[in-house]
Amino acid sequence: GEDVEQSLFLSVREGDSSVINCTYTDSSSTYLYWYKQEPGAGLQLLTYIFSNMDMKQDQRLTVLLNKKDKHLSLRIADTQTGDSAIYFCAESPNSGNTPLVFGKGTRLSVIA
């Protein structure tokens, strides 16, 4: 079945860049997402990328996709303490009414 893997923890200093990595197994993945979850809160969509793209940049966020290796990364430039949260990678094979498959989440801790 489909599987999405992420490292569980990442710790960075304020002002540095954070890179959160994700691998997936479903070669038919079309949509790949990054969500942010702060303590006690729901999911906030940060960005998503289509499988026909290699990179997408949105302000401090850069998503890189290596479709050959089924590897997705999220880079947060100039990481701030407010970026401390859990980041979930998720994938979906299509745009239809199918659920997303989530990774276990990466807990990002930003040290001031």
Next chain:
Amino acid sequence: GAVVSQHPSRVICKSGTSVKIECRSLDFQATTMFWYRQFPKKSLMLMATSNEGSKATYEQGVEKDKFLINHASLTLSTLTVTSAHPEDSSFYICSARPDGEAFFGQGTRLTVV
């Protein structure tokens, strides 16, 4: 973007009682909605797929008589946790995918005491 509204955001109930959680699509019609459950410090696990006008599809290991899903209209799906027990305490979150992008409700933190 599309808005999915979930209510209540927090609920505390006594063991043995039932709790209903509502998920509404505010500016679009959703023939399908997804219900997830998240244990503390864990990922989101799909519980069931809610289909408007028909029975929900449950994932393996999810008791359909325990977690009743009703999708009576194109904008509302409800999840009822029946005869709740402390082990049902969790974060429940619904989602819909109009046009591919997935939107999530705010989530409901259920605590059964």
